[in-house]
Amino acid sequence: MKSLVITFAAPRKVELREEAVGDPAAGQILVQTLVSLISTGTEGICFRGDFDANSNWASVRYPHSPGYSNVARVIKVGKDVTTVREGDRIFCTASHRQFALLPAEHPKHVKLPDYTSDEDATWSWLAVVTQTGVRRAEQAMGETAAVIGLGPLGQLTVQFLRLIGLRAVLAIDTVQSRLDMAAAHGATTCFCGSAADALKFVEEHTEGRRADAVYDVTGHDAAFPLALKLARNVGTVVLIGDAPHPSRQHLTHDVVRRQLKIVGTQNDFLPPRQAHWVAARQIPLFYLYLHRGQMRVSDLITHRFPPTQAAEAYAMLQESRGSTMGVVFHWHTLA
Numbered sequence: 444m445k446s447l448v449i450t451f452a453a454p455r456k457v458e459l460r461e462e463a464v465g466d467p468a469a470g471q472i473l474v475q476t477l478v479s480l481i482s483t484g485t486e487g488i489c490f491r492g493d494f495d496a497n498s499n500w501a502s503v504r505y506p507h508s509p510g511y512s513n514v515a516r517v518i519k520v521g522k523d524v525t526t527v528r529e530g531d532r533i534f535c536t537a538s539h540r541q542f543a544l545l546p547a548e549h550p551k552h553v554k555l556p557d558y559t560s561d562e563d564a565t566w567s568w569l570a571v572v573t574q575t576g577v578r579r580a581e582q583a584m585g586e587t588a589a590v591i592g593l594g595p596l597g598q599l600t601v602q603f604l605r606l607i608g609l610r611a612v613l614a615i616d617t618v619q620s621r622l623d624m625a626a627a628h629g630a631t632t633c634f635c636g637s638a639a640d641a642l643k644f645v646e647e648h649t650e651g652r653r654a655d656a657v658y659d660v661t662g663h664d665a666a667f668p669l670a671l672k673l674a675r676n677v678g679t680v681v682l683i684g685d686a687p688h689p690s691r692q693h694l695t696h697d698v699v700r701r702q703l704k705i706v707g708t709q710n711d712f713l714p715p716r717q718a719h720w721v722a723a724r725q726i727p728l729f730y731l732y733l734h735r736g737q738m739r740v741s742d743l744i745t746h747r748f749p750p751t752q753a754a755e756a757y758a759m760l761q762e763s764r765g766s767t768m769g770v771v772f773h774w775h776t777l778a
Contacts, residue, residue: 447777449539449753451507454492457754460506464542467521472547474515476774477532479539480565482512483594483760483770484662484684490757494687499709510539514555514564520547527554534567534726539750539772553726558734565771566599566740570729571722573599573660576683576708577607578717580656584608589645589654589673590630591638592661593621595743595769596683598628600658602738605629611648615641618765628739638669645673652676658683664691671697682707744769749776 446464451457467473486509494500517531524547527533532555537543545552551571555564573596582588588604590597593616604612605628614630615638616622622633634644645653653675659666664686672695674680680703686692697703711722732738745768748756756770 444542446540446542447750448508448541449510449750449772451490451492451505451509453505455490457490457757458506459751459753462540464544467519467524467544469522470524470547471521472517472524472527472545473519474533474535474537474543474545475518476513476515476537476539476541476543478514478561478565478774479510479772480512480569481510481539481756481760481770481772482569483764483767484596486510486757487760487764488662488687490761491687495690498687498689499685500687508538508540511536512565512568513537513539513543514561515543531555532561532564534564536568539753541750541774541777551722553723556727556730556734559730560741562744562771563733563740564730566595566743566769567726567729568722569595570599571711571725572596572709573683574603574725574729575711575713575720576600576658576681576706577603578713578720579706579708580658580679580681582607582609582656585610586655587611587613587649587652588656588658589613589615589641589670590625590658590660591615591641591666591670591673592659592663593618593625594660594662597621597658597660598624598743598768599738599740600660600683601625601629604658606732606737611654613645613648613654615644620766621768624743624768627742638666638673641669642672649675654678656681660684662686664688667692668695671695671703674701674703676701677703679704679706683709685709740769744771746770748772750774751776
């Protein structure tokens, strides 16, 4: 069997390649992708190929297979597989590809309940990253938060923060349409402009104290020192995701003088007292919130492409990212 695979042949060069896919061995499953979501920040960095040599991005090699937010249907199971059956839908972290051989049991792969749609489920791993970030901040009911950067991760961060009962969830971005989305999904007040100009706004909505926690969800190195200034004394700054040039991220005097705590996350790693909230538990919780109407991602999808238009999709994200949010590939178009 042949599988079409979206590939970055080199920086800024997208190809649709064919790869051979065999039958599943014992303990494996063969899946056919239904929908996959572009992680616009991560995949944009890999597409451009511009990052520090000693950063987390240093492992990226070309040709590179982007993507990790895949909803697929099980079409064949190997020997001794009992956890899933043919016909089941699963979320998995396979790249953007038509077919994939996967281990039947994997900590990041989750069987979808009937009430979760394919498109909603593609947000699963982004929901894990943001849910982990919110858990790491350990905020309590009635506190305040500022979220800088309202892309896909920022939108989910806002929704999780509103769920835990914060008094104020302040959204900061330079693109008004993104702020409009955040306001429709839980942000209490929005500021359209640079974080460099947001201090007065944050103070006005936190009784002059600044935010109990600031979430930098921009993926830009320049935002980090600005986020530090928006946190209250003995407050917390959470970095969700990773900038391509961490060498350009600089501490300010705020960290020592105002005793700030800095937390970073890009996965489901949690301290021992929270370690039971692994991805396999966080993802079903996300589905439950969606089912109850406590979260919403269906209206965050702004663009849908067939995989054959992958080059156009990534070009659009470079040229007009501010007008995009969720961008998905629909693989049924290949049938």
